Amino acid sequence: MVAVSKPGELPADTQNWTPRLLFSLASIMLLLEILAVSYIMVSMALPPIAAHYQTTQGAWLLTSFLLVGAVTGPLIGKLADMYGKRKLLLTCVAVAALGSFVSAVAPSYAVLILGRSLSGVLIPCVFLSYSLIRDIFPRKTIALAVSVATSGMGLIAIPAPFLTGWFIDNYGFRSIFWFFVIGLVVCGAMILVSTGESSVRLRSKLDLLGAILLGAGIAGILIAVSFGPSWGWTNGSTLAYLFGGIALVVAWLVSAGIVREPLVDLDVLRRRPILLTALGSGLAYGCSALFTVLLPMMAMTPAVLGLGYGFGVSAEGFAIFQAPIGGMVVVGGVVVGILVGRNVRPRLLMIIGLLLMSAGFLLTAQIHDNKALLLVFAGMTGAGMGLAYAAVPNLLIEAVPPQLQATTASIVSVSQSVIAAVLPVVAFTVMNNSYIAPIPLELTHGAFLYTDEGFQIAFLIGAVASGIGALLAAMLPRRIEQIQVPAAQIADDEAVIFAH
Numbered sequence: 001m002v003a004v005s006k007p008g009e010l011p012a013d014t015q016n017w018t019p020r021l022l023f024s025l026a027s028i029m030l031l032l033e034i035l036a037v038s039y040i041m042v043s044m045a046l047p048p049i050a051a052h053y054q055t056t057q058g059a060w061l062l063t064s065f066l067l068v069g070a071v072t073g074p075l076i077g078k079l080a081d082m083y084g085k086r087k088l089l090l091t092c093v094a095v096a097a098l099g100s101f102v103s104a105v106a107p108s109y110a111v112l113i114l115g116r117s118l119s120g121v122l123i124p125c126v127f128l129s130y131s132l133i134r135d136i137f138p139r140k141t142i143a144l145a146v147s148v149a150t151s152g153m154g155l156i157a158i159p160a161p162f163l164t165g166w167f168i169d170n171y172g173f174r175s176i177f178w179f180f181v182i183g184l185v186v187c188g189a190m191i192l193v194s195t196g197e198s199s200v201r202l203r204s205k206l207d208l209l210g211a212i213l214l215g216a217g218i219a220g221i222l223i224a225v226s227f228g229p230s231w232g233w234t235n236g237s238t239l240a241y242l243f244g245g246i247a248l249v250v251a252w253l254v255s256a257g258i259v260r261e262p263l264v265d266l267d268v269l270r271r272r273p274i275l276l277t278a279l280g281s282g283l284a285y286g287c288s289a290l291f292t293v294l295l296p297m298m299a300m301t302p303a304v305l306g307l308g309y310g311f312g313v314s315a316e317g318f319a320i321f322q323a324p325i326g327g328m329v330v331v332g333g334v335v336v337g338i339l340v341g342r343n344v345r346p347r348l349l350m351i352i353g354l355l356l357m358s359a360g361f362l363l364t365a366q367i368h369d370n371k372a373l374l375l376v377f378a379g380m381t382g383a384g385m386g387l388a389y390a391a392v393p394n395l396l397i398e399a400v401p402p403q404l405q406a407t408t409a410s411i412v413s414v415s416q417s418v419i420a421a422v423l424p425v426v427a428f429t430v431m432n433n434s435y436i437a438p439i440p441l442e443l444t445h446g447a448f449l450y451t452d453e454g455f456q457i458a459f460l461i462g463a464v465a466s467g468i469g470a471l472l473a474a475m476l477p478r479r480i481e482q483i484q485v486p487a488a489q490i491a492d493d494e495a496v497i498f499a500h
Contacts, residue, residue: 027190028129033156034183035122040160045173053109063226065116069123070417071215076124077410081202085132092121097184104177127409130393135198135402144337147390151333158326161316200402210263213252220245225421273399273480276472278412282419283469284388289420290462308452309368324379332386346394350473353387358466365459398480427458
């Protein structure tokens, strides 16, 4: 682990929690909470947005946000290692605030999508935040700080439906984007005054070709996965985006092996701790996405339809099911922070987290007609999410030096985004092919419903995926040896580094 000391900044190796340190952590947490609530609130606002602009392309409003976040992540990570993580974090906040402003005043749907796309640079703020914390927070506080920052995002999901409904009902959908503008400006100002810059730098050239190839490849794959279910998997556009994206990623791999200073060092990416952390965390995030999509669909289905599941709750009424997930995500993160600070390896905590998620999926697949038990299973799954979320940055801190932290974390973030997009598509492809309930669409207002067996299969897919993630985490080395950075790539003006 590495901590950096610089006059006027937060860290000192013997320092513990201080008011300024707490304010800095609160600023970063608030930013990540806005990121979490952003996706939820815009998802809920899609119906009035689509009606206002008279469009049937509502999915692009969500996809563009995730797409830009995944595509720009590796480039932003590299720039952060080269020029400063705080600088890039504040730049992302500024661009996202501009994007929210554009969305708030958008005269057309195309302009709204442009604004939402700009806001997608909030997604890299997750790895930028814990990479910055790793560099500037005192050593004793790092494990708890990164764990709380990355797992605290689950808490905001509890009041989000109520807040969204209040905004839309009283001020219209544009008020949501004005809320983001104000929130991001406030967060940016708080981070500016409370959080110092990392003095760790990577001396490197920017691989623009690699950034274009990787970004375009990721974009192609995500577009194919996102729209394949509606376009059709054998549709020419779907296949063109999918295979074109794969070809571009392969071209990036070839170029990364040739270029002297690639966007991402393949030797680093191939190392077992990095590769397994990327895949395991991707499955954790993918399973989280699947659970948070399946559970509301199941709970909000009216029980009177006799499908063997459903409680007929409203979107606001679903908050009772969301509460144990969000609350236990935070609890899991705090547990990781405390235990890692006491020398418990994050590898073990990630294994436990993924096993808890697998158990939550498995139990929900078997018993989902009892509200009390379903709340327990949701809490169990949330605890697993929190443990897994918080274990990931702690694993990367063990494995990667600060000079490569943001770059490496950005690739892990791409894995999380891609698998989170793919896994729900896999589950719903299975459900759509074999398990659509034979109920007339006029009784469901045009929405497809699924049989009880369909939900069982979908939750079992999540259980298996979580189990595979736990197996990958178990394959991580018990003692992770940190990667060494060549001396030529460490900037001359780097501050004093304390390593242990």
